[in-house]
Every structure is written in structure tokens, then in C-alpha cells.
Amino acid sequence: MTEAVRELAADSTRSADTHLLRFPLPRAWGIDLYVKDESSHPTGSLKHRLAKSLFIYGLVGGRIYEGTTVVEASSGSTAVSEAYFAQLLGLPFVAVMARSTSRRKIELIEGYGGTCVLVESAGAVYAEAERIAQDAGGYYLDQFTNAAVATDWRGNNNIACSIFEQMAGERHPEPTWIVVGAGTGGTSATIARYARYASTATRVAVGDPEGSAFAEAWRTGRRDVTARGSRIEGIGRPRVESSFLPDVIDRVQTVDDGASIAGMHVVAERLGRAPGPSTGTNLVVALDLAGEMVARGETGSIVTLLCDSGDRYSDTYYDAAWVQAQGITVAPHLDALRARLDGRG
Structure with missing residues (x-):
């Protein structure tokens, strides 16, 4: 850690x-x-700051450790930044996104070694990300819940x-x-x-x-x-x-x-x-x-x-x-x- x-x-x-x-x-x-x-x-966006904070939050909270599969529900940019940090730390990363997400964002995530799972709508990302993390014994970063608490305001x-x-x-x-x-x-x-x-x-x-x-x-x-x-x-x-x-x-x-x-x-x-x-x-x-x-x-x-x-x-x-x-x-x-x-x- x-x-x-x-x-x-x-x-x-x-x-x-x-x-x-x-x-x-x-x-x-x-x-x-x-x-x-x-x-x-x-990583080209505002979400670079959030992604770093979410990883630190998971690390110091004892939820992320060597080999942990890290999962996120995202509209794209957060997942791009998180894929970058997962690669930096040598961790597997899975992004769950709506199928309408721009192709370029998907390519960026995959370029950092991440895996993209596409669902039909933005409302479907949460449950799928949670399921994947649970099945893998991993950690769901959950930006939508943790963004306001992971960042030192x-x-x-x-x-x-x-x-x-x-x-x-x-x-x-x-x-x-x-x-x-x-x-x-x-x-x-x-x-x-x-x-x-x-x-x-x-x-x-x-x-x-x-x-x-x-x-x-x-x-x-x-x-x-x-x-x-x-x-x-x-x-x-x-x-x-x-x-x-x-x-x-x-x-x-x-x-x-x-x-x-x-x-x-x-x-x-x-x-x-x-x-x-x-x-x-x-x-x-x-x-x-x-x-x-x-x-x-x-x-x-x-x-x-x-x-x-x-x-x-x-x-x-x-x-x-x-x-x-x-x-x-x-x-x-x-x-x-x-x-x-x-x-x-």
C-alpha cells in the first residue's frame, strides 16, 4: 500500500x-x-483528479491491494483516468459504460490495459459494475457515491x-x-x-x-x-x-x-x-x-x-x-x- x-x-x-x-x-x-x-x-480531463483521489481512498481504506481487480461505472472520462492509474499500479481494471459512450474513450481505456463492458443505458451501469466487482473479489470504486468524500475539499x-x-x-x-x-x-x-x-x-x-x-x-x-x-x-x-x-x-x-x-x-x-x-x-x-x-x-x-x-x-x-x-x-x-x-x- x-x-x-x-x-x-x-x-x-x-x-x-x-x-x-x-x-x-x-x-x-x-x-x-x-x-x-x-x-x-x-489523461486529458478533469477526471484525472477524481480518479487519483478514488484510488487513494481505496488504498488507505484497505480495499485495494496487490492484484485487486478494480471496477468502475462511468460515462467514459473517469474510467480513462482510472485505467491510467490502474496500469501505473499494475492492477486489472474493468469499466462499465453505456453503449453510447464515444468510441475514442473506449480506445483510450483499452490502450491503458483496461477492459470495457458496455450496457444499454446509463442507468444500468451501477448494478453491473457492482456485480463484476463482487464476482471478481475486487473493489468497486463507485465514483458516484465516493466523489464527495474521497476528495479533500x-x-x-x-x-x-x-x-x-x-x-x-x-x-x-x-x-x-x-x-x-x-x-x-x-x-x-x-x-x-x-x-x-x-x-x-x-x-x-x-x-x-x-x-x-x-x-x-x-x-x-x-x-x-x-x-x-x-x-x-x-x-x-x-x-x-x-x-x-x-x-x-x-x-x-x-x-x-x-x-x-x-x-x-x-x-x-x-x-x-x-x-x-x-x-x-x-x-x-x-x-x-x-x-x-x-x-x-x-x-x-x-x-x-x-x-x-x-x-x-x-x-x-x-x-x-x-x-x-x-x-x-x-x-x-x-x-x-x-x-x-x-x-x-
Whole structure:
């Protein structure tokens, strides 16, 4: 166990922190928007942080040891990062994912030596992952339950701590808003709790795609809410996950799927870095918040996340024919976002 924890700590030392990029907004707005580029992690996504925390949680809890088969239920990116860490530690890894998961993510998991088991829907991943772990005498990482407890939200170089440290020299160092998506809910829980713990006035907004249960759960306070599930990979869930903590979140905004994909393209155009669609969801919410601040005559800063790289979605969200086949309309949203950023709307 000691050697495995040392390996994970060494990986952190080898990897520099991710960059905080300025996103260009009209100067007249008086708002600064920053995008934290989590795609620069070794495994290419925000989930690199979570995967490492989940492995440490299992190791120090005495659940992972030499030869343990490690299993996860995932929409893809978490499993990619977990496959990387399983390979680093010499452990067998199995990812259970919905059949709709992008082919590129499956290839990445298999490239790290993992095995992929595909099920028909996002709602079916939990029971299958638990069954496989039990049959193998292994360990179910269970990101949806453990994300909010495995991550040290008080600091220890978590994503919230990193954001506030990187913002220290900016003209509005304490963000008015931090905008994230929610898949497990762990990132929003970490940032919101840290912001309170550090005695800041920063508020946290969650962008929630169509078909997710999180927005209604936040509005009603009910944890038994269910929904059809999200078409935006990585965020939104058909049920309210244990790591989603609505009481610490200040706003949850439902975002149209077409707007999320349009936002993805706008980030690629304006930053020169092509992200996945969950980043587009984040951008839409961040721009809405900026517009509300401008209308109130406020200045300040907003921070959001570039969650993962668009190369994982070249055959899906970046493929116009695929998007059309899903019945998703993007063009009007894309025109509206461009017009707003160009000062025409």
C-alpha cells in the first residue's frame, strides 16, 4: 500500500497544475471570464483528479491491494483516468459504460490495459459494475457515491484551492461565480465547500443538460427524482447521485443540448482549444451570469472549466451528421452566442 500511495504522489509531482486561461469578452462588459484547462492533465480531463483521489481512498481504506481487480461505472472520462492509474499500479481494471459512450474513450481505456463492458443505458451501469466487482473479489470504486468524500475539499491542492491561488493576482481575485457541470457532483461539492471554508463570497453554479435529474432535485429538495438521462457525455445523470450536494450550490441551470454543443464550438473558436460538450454547457451558463451582472451594473470575475479535449468526440459531437441524427439543433444557438460575444446581441 505504501508503495502504491508513493506512486500516486509521484504522479502529482510530475504533473504541473493546469492553466487558467482568459476567455475574451467585450471590454464594455467589465467582466473577466477565466477557463481552467483541465484537458492538460496526463489523461486529458478533469477526471484525472477524481480518479487519483478514488484510488487513494481505496488504498488507505484497505480495499485495494496487490492484484485487486478494480471496477468502475462511468460515462467514459473517469474510467480513462482510472485505467491510467490502474496500469501505473499494475492492477486489472474493468469499466462499465453505456453503449453510447464515444468510441475514442473506449480506445483510450483499452490502450491503458483496461477492459470495457458496455450496457444499454446509463442507468444500468451501477448494478453491473457492482456485480463484476463482487464476482471478481475486487473493489468497486463507485465514483458516484465516493466523489464527495474521497476528495479533500479543505485544500491539499484540490481544484478549488488551485483556482483561488491562480486568481490571486487578477484584478478581481475573488470570483463572483464558479461554473461547473455535474456528473458525480463531486467537483461542485468540492468547490462550493472550499469557497465557504475559505470565507469567500464566491457562489457556485451548475450547468445541467437536458434530461438530467439534478436541476429538479436542486429546485425541489427531493433526492428521489429520476429522469431519462443526459445526452451530453460526462455531466447530468438519470438519478440524483450521492455526491451531488444541492444545499451548497447556489444555482442550477438547465442548458439545451444544442446550446451545449454550440458553446463547445465557441470555446474552440475563441480559445483555440477544442473541448468536449460539457465545456460548452459551462460556457452557456457563464455567459448568462455575465449578462446578468452587466444588467445590474456589476463588475467582477467568473471562472469555469474546460473539462476535456474534443478529440474524444470527433465521431460524435464534432460530427454534424451524427448531431443531426440525434435530432439536436445547433445553428440558432451558435449564431446567438457569436452575436452576443461580438456585441451584436
